[in-house]
Amino acid sequence: MTTANDPLILGGHEFHSRFILGSGKYSMQLIEAAVKDAGAEIITLAVRRTNTQKKDNILDYIPKHVTLLPNTSGARNADEAVRIARLARELGCGDFVKIEIMRDTKYLLPDNTETIKATEILANEGFTVLPYMFPDLNAARDLVSAGAAAVMPLAAPIGSNKGLAAKEFIRILIDEIDLPVIVDAGIGRPSQACEAMEMGAAAIMANTALATAGDVTRMARAFRSAIEAGREAYLAGLGRVLTRGASASDPLTGFLREAK
Amino acid sequence: MITINGEKVAADGQTVAAYLQSIDCNPQSVAVEYNEAILPRSQYENQVLADGDVVEIVHFVGGGC
Numbered sequence: 001m002t003t004a005n006d007p008l009i010l011g012g013h014e015f016h017s018r019f020i021l022g023s024g025k026y027s028m029q030l031i032e033a034a035v036k037d038a039g040a041e042i043i044t045l046a047v048r049r050t051n052t053q054k055k056d057n058i059l060d061y062i063p064k065h066v067t068l069l070p071n072t073s074g075a076r077n078a079d080e081a082v083r084i085a086r087l088a089r090e091l092g093c094g095d096f097v098k099i100e101i102m103r104d105t106k107y108l109l110p111d112n113t114e115t116i117k118a119t120e121i122l123a124n125e126g127f128t129v130l131p132y133m134f135p136d137l138n139a140a141r142d143l144v145s146a147g148a149a150a151v152m153p154l155a156a157p158i159g160s161n162k163g164l165a166a167k168e169f170i171r172i173l174i175d176e177i178d179l180p181v182i183v184d185a186g187i188g189r190p191s192q193a194c195e196a197m198e199m200g201a202a203a204i205m206a207n208t209a210l211a212t213a214g215d216v217t218r219m220a221r222a223f224r225s226a227i228e229a230g231r232e233a234y235l236a237g238l239g240r241v242l243t244r245g246a247s248a249s250d251p252l253t254g255f256l257r258e259a260k
Numbered sequence: 261m262i263t264i265n266g267e268k269v270a271a272d273g274q275t276v277a278a279y280l281q282s283i284d285c286n287p288q289s290v291a292v293e294y295n296e297a298i299l300p301r302s303q304y305e306n307q308v309l310a311d312g313d314v315v316e317i318v319h320f321v322g323g324g325c
Binding site for chain 1: 292319
């Protein structure tokens with residue numbers, strides 16, 4: 001249960017949902033439903049050239065209380081990411097930006113070095129910077145120093161629905177980094193989102209898992225429940241795991257067979 | 261010629277506002293970069309496009325993950 005006493009704080013803003021929704025693969029009509037059913041308070045958007053005449057404006061489909069998180073997708077280096085971020089802010093949606101810098105078009109892996117550079121520039125300009133990153137502890141520490149508001153490590157290649165392939169490295173970030181760790185990219189099932197939240201992830205970002213599901217809004221609800229369950233489990237503190245053997249959970253006396 | 265979103269356009273002498281109107285584009289839903297610097301919306305009426313200018317006009321689309 002996400003409650004008023006367990007907020008997610010990003011750059012001084014308080015959120016009560018721990019589900020960040022990507023909007024890349026929805027039809028316009030599905031966005032509103034997905035936002036509603038997932039309970040998301042943050043949705044990512046991309047910035048692209050306006051070449052054509054009037055068409056649907058995606059902002060008309062996003063409920064007004066939702067915080068827009070523009071990403072810098074398409075950027076191949078820090079300079080391009082900074083340009084896109086500045087344009088996004090000019091579009092009038094606040095100071096949030098998700099840095100995505102990819103040099104590699106086959107696996108779409110984030111370039112940590114350029115991401116650190118862009119984070120520093122944009123944080124100094126007053127942006128709330130959420131960098132998408134390859135889960136590497138050294139890079140994450142540099143992002144903290146650069147002024148990031150959170151780190152967003154990938155779980156698996158973007159769009160792959162392969163789940164927590166980078167689990168051990170994300171766990172290291174959660175253990176060592178004082179900022180919120182938002183697991184981004186690759187989460188394909190609610191159970192994987194739940195597991196990441198049990199580990200102590202601050203939030204989950206997904207899109208493809210919903211967009212490629214049979215029933216988008218139903219899957220949005222499933223993710224919402226899984227994320228809330230994982231958060232509760234984390235806050236509760238997971239029970240211990242025995243390295244071997246068993247441990248009886250019922251009393252070991254008073255059996256029927258015992259002689260008086 | 262002006263380079264707008266990577267294409268050569270004969271918009272010399274037009275203001276940014278007039279150009280946006282000519283392509284039926286709502287100025288409230290775009291952001292403009294003029295010669296690599298952000299052009300504030302309040303300047304659209306004043307900024308006249310000249311030969312060699314490089315302009316980017318962008319808007320939000322669905323994106324992410």
